[in-house]
Amino acid sequence: MTALLLRDLKLSIRAGGGALVGVLFFLTVVAVIPFGVGPDLALLSRIGPAIVWIGALLAALLGLDRLFQAERDDGSLDLMLMQETPLVLTVLVKCLAHWIATSLPLVIASPLLGLFMNMSETAIGATMLTLLVGSPAITFIGAVGAAVAVALPRGGLLVSILVLPLTIPVLIFGVSATYSAVEGPSPFLPPFLILIALTLFFAVIGPAAAALALRNTSD
Amino acid sequence: MTALLLRDLKLSIRAGGGALVGVLFFLTVVAVIPFGVGPDLALLSRIGPAIVWIGALLAALLGLDRLFQAERDDGSLDLMLMQETPLVLTVLVKCLAHWIATSLPLVIASPLLGLFMNMSETAIGATMLTLLVGSPAITFIGAVGAAVAVALPRGGLLVSILVLPLTIPVLIFGVSATYSAVEGPSPFLPPFLILIALTLFFAVIGPAAAALALRNTSD
Amino acid sequence: MSETSLAITKFSDLANPTRFLALAARILPWMAAFTALCFIVGLYLSFTTEGDYQQGETVRIMYIHVPAAWLSMMGYTIMSLSAIGTLVWRHPLADVSAKAAAPLGAAFTLIALVTGSLWGKPMWGTWWVWDARLTSVFILFLMYLGLIALNRAIDEPSKAARVSAVLILVGFVNIPIIKFSVDWWNTLHQSASVLRFDGPAIDPEFLRPLLVMAVAFTALFFTLHIMAMRNEIWRRRVAAQRRMAARLASREG
Amino acid sequence: MTHAFYVYGSYAFAALVTVAVTLWTWADGRARRKELAALEASGIRRRSARTKDGV
Amino acid sequence: MHLEAANLAARRGEDLIFEGLSFGLEAGQALVLTGKNGSGKSTLLRVVAGLLRQERGTVSFTDSHGDTHKRVGEISHYLGHRNAMKSELTVAENLEFWRRFLGQMHGPSVSIDEAAAAVGLEGITHLPFGYLSAGQQRRFAFAKLLIAYRPVWILDEPTAALDTSGDRLFAELIEAHRRNGGIVLAATHQPLGLEGVQELRMTGFAHAGSGVWA
Amino acid sequence: MHLEAANLAARRGEDLIFEGLSFGLEAGQALVLTGKNGSGKSTLLRVVAGLLRQERGTVSFTDSHGDTHKRVGEISHYLGHRNAMKSELTVAENLEFWRRFLGQMHGPSVSIDEAAAAVGLEGITHLPFGYLSAGQQRRFAFAKLLIAYRPVWILDEPTAALDTSGDRLFAELIEAHRRNGGIVLAATHQPLGLEGVQELRMTGFAHAGSGVWA
Numbered sequence A, B: 001m002t003a004l005l006l007r008d009l010k011l012s013i014r015a016g017g018g019a020l021v022g023v024l025f026f027l028t029v030v031a032v033i034p035f036g037v038g039p040d041l042a043l044l045s046r047i048g049p050a051i052v053w054i055g056a057l058l059a060a061l062l063g064l065d066r067l068f069q070a071e072r073d074d075g076s077l078d079l080m081l082m083q084e085t086p087l088v089l090t091v092l093v094k095c096l097a098h099w100i101a102t103s104l105p106l107v108i109a110s111p112l113l114g115l116f117m118n119m120s121e122t123a124i125g126a127t128m129l130t131l132l133v134g135s136p137a138i139t140f141i142g143a144v145g146a147a148v149a150v151a152l153p154r155g156g157l158l159v160s161i162l163v164l165p166l167t168i169p170v171l172i173f174g175v176s177a178t179y180s181a182v183e184g185p186s187p188f189l190p191p192f193l194i195l196i197a198l199t200l201f202f203a204v205i206g207p208a209a210a211a212l213a214l215r216n217t218s219d
Numbered sequence C: 001m002s003e004t005s006l007a008i009t010k011f012s013d014l015a016n017p018t019r020f021l022a023l024a025a026r027i028l029p030w031m032a033a034f035t036a037l038c039f040i041v042g043l044y045l046s047f048t049t050e051g052d053y054q055q056g057e058t059v060r061i062m063y064i065h066v067p068a069a070w071l072s073m074m075g076y077t078i079m080s081l082s083a084i085g086t087l088v089w090r091h092p093l094a095d096v097s098a099k100a101a102a103p104l105g106a107a108f109t110l111i112a113l114v115t116g117s118l119w120g121k122p123m124w125g126t127w128w129v130w131d132a133r134l135t136s137v138f139i140l141f142l143m144y145l146g147l148i149a150l151n152r153a154i155d156e157p158s159k160a161a162r163v164s165a166v167l168i169l170v171g172f173v174n175i176p177i178i179k180f181s182v183d184w185w186n187t188l189h190q191s192a193s194v195l196r197f198d199g200p201a202i203d204p205e206f207l208r209p210l211l212v213m214a215v216a217f218t219a220l221f222f223t224l225h226i227m228a229m230r231n232e233i234w235r236r237r238v239a240a241q242r243r244m245a246a247r248l249a250s251r252e253g
Numbered sequence D: 001m002t003h004a005f006y007v008y009g010s011y012a013f014a015a016l017v018t019v020a021v022t023l024w025t026w027a028d029g030r031a032r033r034k035e036l037a038a039l040e041a042s043g044i045r046r047r048s049a050r051t052k053d054g055v
Numbered sequence E, F: 001m002h003l004e005a006a007n008l009a010a011r012r013g014e015d016l017i018f019e020g021l022s023f024g025l026e027a028g029q030a031l032v033l034t035g036k037n038g039s040g041k042s043t044l045l046r047v048v049a050g051l052l053r054q055e056r057g058t059v060s061f062t063d064s065h066g067d068t069h070k071r072v073g074e075i076s077h078y079l080g081h082r083n084a085m086k087s088e089l090t091v092a093e094n095l096e097f098w099r100r101f102l103g104q105m106h107g108p109s110v111s112i113d114e115a116a117a118a119v120g121l122e123g124i125t126h127l128p129f130g131y132l133s134a135g136q137q138r139r140f141a142f143a144k145l146l147i148a149y150r151p152v153w154i155l156d157e158p159t160a161a162l163d164t165s166g167d168r169l170f171a172e173l174i175e176a177h178r179r180n181g182g183i184v185l186a187a188t189h190q191p192l193g194l195e196g197v198q199e200l201r202m203t204g205f206a207h208a209g210s211g212v213w214a
């Protein structure tokens, strides 16, 4: 399984440039928002965490649709489906690799963006923490969409449509945990714990559903 | 050439439902935003144009990277390269098809989103107009990246470094033109004219550069 | 030849679209009549009962808004049950049922959304707010549309059904969110007053038309669902026969 | 009536959608039945119809 | 060791491609599928590999201890029309990945360099897979079968794109696998030059369109 | 009509694959490339088609009016290892697209249905290309050569994945093209069964590593 993890990481570095696309897209989003809200720094710092979260969510979508399609196109998926290793585990590892290649760099880059958005230290820390904990959930949900996309000849927008509505709870709790850490009055822990719960929940449901979909699309 | 246009449109419709999907995608992205920034209608209407533009950028990026890769993988690119029709024209038509399939539906749906985001009529009109004029530029820039991705199998990183930074000016002038139309005080025309100039500039440079990259594909 | 076709007849009897068609032909007229009757009574009641002292005449919107909202959730539940049928028993009728329910569910969700908006303007002073209930219903609508788009994008019906089934089941998490969002987040929207664990807390004056309308909408849903299922079976039958014709032609030709 | 527009608007919209969906379902069924009849006329018949009844 | 398929039927789209198909293979035996294009050879192989669900019938494998496996894919190598290699990675990286991902079963397997030598291409494993010629790619795809032992080999036109020396080479490797007690199923259009094999001629389309709906 | 290659040399990566290669083909003639895997057959064909830039040498085509074309690709059909068809589209849509995209040249060409019949697959052009078996796909890829006339056919292992009747069919189509005055270049591992062809044996690696740097 480490072999799969390493291979996928290698591939995204060699070919996709996954990490950088994500980070650059993220930067683009963050660069554009100030034009929208104007140079009002107080407002910027207020919506900062939300923008960072939305940027991370959208950036995770880039490249996600081909997570399994690329494997199908060259026949690797066939061999993976045949193995004794539970397919769920294979999916989980591929999710992990995708997360490390695309979302982790965003988590690491988020403090920089926080500075751009004039966020306080607490806000930056809270955003980073919630992102770290919450972004895997997005990848797991996305894996279901990616597995469904194997039945489609090509990837594209459809996958994002199927995936985005399901990610909303993650976004809500991620953002609200950040805000309660910064402004109060509500405590930080409850939404944060729910966020962790969501990630764990989708870490189970996502790969299982993706594996189910993959089993049903092979032909 | 109309044959190519029609084929590409057909392909993107087959792959996922067509124009409906573009609109749905946009709706989904926009539905996600209020969860992040909260249901503050005044704020939403202020960041509305920026969000709509970011949505358009994201939609254009999803799938753009495979514009020529898909053609290479099944060997169609070889036949296209051999033809007498200037390659620039082929690239231009493919860009056009991509734009019609992904960006045009967004342009048409943008008023609806404006309503959701509680934007004023002027803002909606201005967003739609700037999107219509500016979004082709994103496609043309993306085409260069897509072509480079084919020429350099390991050039994934290059693509993102190349493409995303170039789209930032388009985004910035698009958004700022919209805002000056709505709020003033700066006049609408200068940024709008720059936006048109950008689109025209990239309409020439983009396909030419892409064709050059494709010609130099090493195998 | 006759022997094989007999075996096939038995096999398709097991899967049973033919028996379904026979059944549908028998009960559809009755269901249509029942639906019409319920609507006549329901509409009569909704326009003759008293207005609310607080909400005035707008309370009449409730008689369509609430049944439509319920049905939007029920439609998805039916799709989820069908999805289980598809994945576990691989029953072809389950595929058909899920596919036929999607546009109907989307239609009722749209009604709930629009009537809710029309109710919101006089009550809350705005067409739309991004509160939890409203947004989760909006997401339900998007999910319906997404599933319809997915189904159309895969052109092998049984595969489309299996793939959609997985997504339908994953998307089912949204249904409890819709139902309980008003309890979990305090929002503008009314909390449950009919479908509660401790019985309805609503004036019988309003309850009567509401329930009749709910029955009418439900009957309409099922009538249309069976009609749509029948259409889908016919569609597949046409496709199968066309393909058979093409194969035979290419064999003989 | 106080908010006639909203009330009648709601009813009108609901009626519009339900009628549209009903008509669409019905028309779809008719089209399918026509196709089946056309196929039947061109001599392609269902296997089960060949052996016994069938609807 | 025994591979048994009983009364198999499979569907593609809505059409039944074959029906009532049975065969049995003992250790060291091979089955060669022939038949014209579109007759269902690949379909049958995918059913045996567990990649396509059969409509009816069973496939089962009994190993040397007498245990029966229902999922034949797990103890098989499958070489399809596509090579299952990433063109961005080098040959060595590709093979190394599959060696580790597939894991070792009890049986003879060789190192990556030895496998490359066995398919006649030592010394170029450092090249990215995408840089190789069609035949070289096919050879390395075959090398995958040597680096991790699996008793059953399922091969779909293994010699497509190979030169004549490659054909001979593959035939020898297959024979060696059989001598080791392996079982081979192969679909092919050209004679593979194997000895003492069973042959199954596919004809295609049991009953066109005899689906649930028609 | 005359196709002339003079003193060609081509490089793959940094290696010179062949050097000083010349040939000339008149109307109706055919050149068959043979050689082991990786010997540069595909490379040569891609150089002639203009898809790969040669290191040295020239390729030129003189048409029946005596005009000389430098870009041979424009008057050629190229059938590579990959089929250049979209699996999402039906066969008919694919062929229709290529017919319109390639455009008509002065010369015999047939309708899509006739082309499908010519490759032995009439009646299934309404199926999505991706649903076809490997051999059926190859046949339709070949049908592309019939729907738009090009004097020169450049074929890279045209009969890969074909059954024996398919081999014969293709040989006949190629012969028909030659009788019409066409020129054919083909790389192959199996004898194509063509009559009176020139043969060129590729050996590969003129001087390994004799690049600018060595």
Ligand code: HEM
Binding pocket: C062, C065, C066, C069, C070, C112, C113, C114, C115, C116, C117, C119, C120, C121, C123, C124, C133, C134, C137, C138, C178, C179, C189, C190, C191, C192, C193, C194, C195
């Ligand atoms: C677009 C806006 C709206 C949407 C999407 C919406 C959605 C829903 C849904 C899904 C239900 C069913 C909930 C359940 O069974 O627990 C419902 C019930 C209900 N809605 Fe709305 N609603 C909207 C606007 C409104 C407005 C403006 C009002 C009135 C001020 C309203 C009043 C009610 C009432 C009274 C119920 C019945 C609650 C019960 O008895 O369980 N809704 N709505």
Ligand SMILES: Nc1ncnc2c1ncn2[C@@H]1O[C@H](COP(=O)(O)OP(=O)(O)OP(=O)(O)O)[C@@H](O)[C@H]1O
Binding pocket: C156, E012, E013, E014, E015, E017, E035, E036, E037, E038, E039, E040, E041, E042, E043, E044, E202, F130, F131, F132, F133, F134, F135, F136, F161, F163
């Ligand atoms: N989704 C589908 N819908 C309808 N028919 C299909 C589908 N997929 C495959 N087929 C058909 O199934 C048949 C069997 O294909 P298969 O790939 O098994 O043939 P094959 O014997 O391997 O042929 P080849 O020698 O060309 O590789 C073909 O006629 C093909 O057209």
Ligand SMILES: Nc1ncnc2c1ncn2[C@@H]1O[C@H](COP(=O)(O)OP(=O)(O)OP(=O)(O)O)[C@@H](O)[C@H]1O
Binding pocket: B219, E131, E132, E133, E134, E135, E136, E161, E163, F012, F013, F014, F015, F017, F035, F036, F037, F038, F039, F040, F041, F042, F043, F044, F202
């Ligand atoms: N980018 C590259 N760098 C280094 N070597 C390369 C590159 N691309 C191709 N080659 C080598 O060029 C040689 C010629 O390949 P080519 O595809 O022409 O062979 P071929 O004769 O068509 O073989 P086959 O019969 O297998 O199709 C091969 O040895 C291949 O490894």
Ligand SMILES: [Mg+2]
Binding pocket: E041, E042, E043, E156, F133, F134, F135
């Ligand atoms: Mg095959």
Ligand SMILES: [Mg+2]
Binding pocket: E133, E134, E135, F041, F042, F043, F156
């Ligand atoms: Mg070659």
